[in-house]
Amino acid sequence: MKQHTFDIAVFGAGPAGSGSALFLAEAGYRVALIEQRAFAKAGPSWVNAVYAEGFSKIGLRAPEGDEVELADFPVTFFSADLAERLDVAASGFTNVRMRPFVDRLQRDAFAAGVVGFDLARFEHFTLVADRPVVARIVQQKEGHEGEAIEIKARLFVDATGIAGSLREQVAALRLPPAAAGDSDLCTALQQNCHVADPAAAAEFLAARKVAAGTLISILGTQGGFSTLSVQVSPDLSGVGILAGSIKEARFLTGTQMVKKFCEEHPWIGAKIHSGGGTIPLRHPLHRLTAPGVAVVGNAANQVFSVHGSGVMPSLQAARLLANAVADAADPGDEAVLWRYASAFQQSLGALLASYDLFRRFSQNLTSAEIAKMFRYGLMNEAMMLAGIRQVMPEPSLTSGLSMLATGVRDPLFAAALVRSLARMPLVYLHYQNFPEVPDKKKFAGWVAYAKRLGV
Numbered sequence: 001m002k003q004h005t006f007d008i009a010v011f012g013a014g015p016a017g018s019g020s021a022l023f024l025a026e027a028g029y030r031v032a033l034i035e036q037r038a039f040a041k042a043g044p045s046w047v048n049a050v051y052a053e054g055f056s057k058i059g060l061r062a063p064e065g066d067e068v069e070l071a072d073f074p075v076t077f078f079s080a081d082l083a084e085r086l087d088v089a090a091s092g093f094t095n096v097r098m099r100p101f102v103d104r105l106q107r108d109a110f111a112a113g114v115v116g117f118d119l120a121r122f123e124h125f126t127l128v129a130d131r132p133v134v135a136r137i138v139q140q141k142e143g144h145e146g147e148a149i150e151i152k153a154r155l156f157v158d159a160t161g162i163a164g165s166l167r168e169q170v171a172a173l174r175l176p177p178a179a180a181g182d183s184d185l186c187t188a189l190q191q192n193c194h195v196a197d198p199a200a201a202a203e204f205l206a207a208r209k210v211a212a213g214t215l216i217s218i219l220g221t222q223g224g225f226s227t228l229s230v231q232v233s234p235d236l237s238g239v240g241i242l243a244g245s246i247k248e249a250r251f252l253t254g255t256q257m258v259k260k261f262c263e264e265h266p267w268i269g270a271k272i273h274s275g276g277g278t279i280p281l282r283h284p285l286h287r288l289t290a291p292g293v294a295v296v297g298n299a300a301n302q303v304f305s306v307h308g309s310g311v312m313p314s315l316q317a318a319r320l321l322a323n324a325v326a327d328a329a330d331p332g333d334e335a336v337l338w339r340y341a342s343a344f345q346q347s348l349g350a351l352l353a354s355y356d357l358f359r360r361f362s363q364n365l366t367s368a369e370i371a372k373m374f375r376y377g378l379m380n381e382a383m384m385l386a387g388i389r390q391v392m393p394e395p396s397l398t399s400g401l402s403m404l405a406t407g408v409r410d411p412l413f414a415a416a417l418v419r420s421l422a423r424m425p426l427v428y429l430h431y432q433n434f435p436e437v438p439d440k441k442k443f444a445g446w447v448a449y450a451k452r453l454g455v
Contacts, residue, residue: 002149006032006115008331009135009153011122011166014043015098016297016314017159018105019060023322024157025112029331032115032151033106034137036160039118043102044311046190046275047240049215051389052094054312058319062094067104069095069240070233076210077374077384080220080367084374088384093215095231095240098275098311117149122165125156130171131292131332132156155325155332156293159314162280164299172290183363186225186308188244189254189276193262196269198236204267205232212236219379220370222251225281225363227307228261239268244308246363247278281305283353283455286447288344289337294321302344304352304390305359312390313348320344338438350431351392353455354424360454361420372413392428427453 006029010021013035021033035042047069055062071094077086110116120139125132135156138146158166167173195201205212213234221228226245233239243257252260254276262268284301288294296302297314304313324340325331362370373379386393430453435442 002147003152004032004115004149005152006030007153008032008155008157008325009034009151010157010159011035011135012042012159012161012297012299013039013102013106013116013118014159014161014297014314015102015105015311016299016302016318017157018043018102018109019315019318020157020159020296020321021114022105022109022112023318024325024331025109025114027322027326029325030113030115031109032117032153033109034120034122034135034151035116035118036121037118039106039116040103042106042118044098044275044277045273046098046242047192048096048098048190048309048311049093050096050309050311051092053092054316054390058316060315060319063096063101065100067097067101069097070213070231071095073213073215073231074211075215075217075384075388076208077379078208078216078218079371079374080218081371082208082218084371084379086374086379086381086384088381088388091215091385091388093388096311117151120149121146122160123148125166125169126150131290132166132170133292135166153332154292154330155337157321158293158295158299159297159318161298162278164295166293167295167299170290170293173285173287173293173295175285182247184280184282185247186244186279186281187247187253187255187276188242188279188308189258189274190240190242191258191262191274192238192240192272194269194272195232195236195239195267197267200265200267201232201236201239204265220365220367222246222257223363223367224365224370225359226251226257228257230261238272241268244279279303279308279310281308281356281359283356284345284349286450287443288341289334291334291337292332294337294340296321302348302352304387305356306362306387309390313352316348317344320348334438338436342434342436345434346432349434350428351390353431353450354392354428355387357420357423357427357454361417369413372410376410378417392424423453427455 009032075091120137123136126134215231218228222245229242243254245251296317302313303310321340328336
């Protein structure tokens with residue numbers, strides 16, 4: 001059996017894993033990047049709208065060239081019946097082609113000295129005093145049976161996505177069976193197609209009073225947590241469609257929503273490419289590390305759950321991990337890894353957990369109640385831009401007056417909304433008090449109070 005020794009082994013070569021491998025290698029560590037699929041197929045393959053300014057904050061070159069489909073376009077939000085609308089002229093969004101973007105992350109990681117093992121399935125850990133020290137993988141070779149390989153490392157990073165393949169073999173990190181049901185999962189599909197009839201596409205846009213290139217986002221088509229987004233290219237040659245909904249039998253899946261929309265609009269032509277999957281919503285995991293293991297990305301529920309985007313939170317977490325372990329003699333030491341957990345929970349974790357309260361509130365709304373949010377001024381530009389930029393919304397006189405007016409016109413709806421929003425700052429402040437050091441008693445108390453707050 002072949003054996004290899006590294007400082008750090010990262011499992012999963014999507015944005016979270018490739019970003020982690022790159023940042024850790026740049027910090028001076030010998031890093032392995034291990035992927036179950038071929039590297040060219042690792043990670044998402046769809047087009048993802050990302051707030052572009054976030055890249056500079058983590059020291060990563062922003063998407064460019066063929067990684068970018070369209071940048072800084074306007075967005076128009078509609079209620080499901082199209083009766084209510086909100087126009088956001090300068091969104092700051094960039095449509096990123098994830099395949100070439102992830103390819104670039106991988107190339108940069110390999111150029112920084114990362115060693116890659118693709119087509120490699122993780123089997124199990126060898127533990128010493130409950131700490132993983134060796135990971136056994138089986139790498140497929142064309143025309144041969146899989147080859148067993150032992151990877152020895154001081155730190156193993158789980159970036160394997162929603163499955164959490166490494167996490168589930170570590171007792172301290174393993175999730176209980178009922179940790180997340182279907183109500184905390186989103187099914188999504190993004191598909192790009194040719195436009196078969198440009199004149200009909202122009203009529204579609206004119207009927208909604210939007211210009212070509214505008215992202216049309218229709219909210220609540222399948223209940224509270226659902227969206228159908230349509231974006232016709234400025235030259236009317238192509239169209240991108242994104243749909244997502246909660247993974248429950250009573251709702252159409254993202255794939256079904258896209259298929260239905262295409263069938264209803266014959267101006268949409270042949271598919272160019274598509275990609276999708278199941279996205280974890282729910283708040284980030286309370287525990288992100290154990291001796292010798294750190295969890296990043298979807299494996300850690302590091303997703304901005306209001307709109308199901310995990311690309312930027314994953315990359316931010318990867319950077320926080322690299323910063324935390326930089327210059328450590330043992331990057332898998334419990335106290336060293338706790339720096340990552342603390343830095344994440346006190347900043348990004350506070351944001352994601354706070355917004356997840358609003359996600360759970362809005363998820364239970366009907367399409368008609370989503371329309372009320374527009375009508376009462378609760379779906380306003382400041383709120384939408386905060387969601388796009390993934391920051392906490394700033395309190396304002398306008399939002400306060402809207403809440404007051406809602407209380408007068410619709411007291412039951414207003415009361416439910418206030419109960420949800422009132423806990424957001426409490427959750428935010430609680431996460432900022434995440435323990436600085438790995439103290440079991442303090443951590444248990446922190447988790448207990450987080451659960452009382454509903455996260």
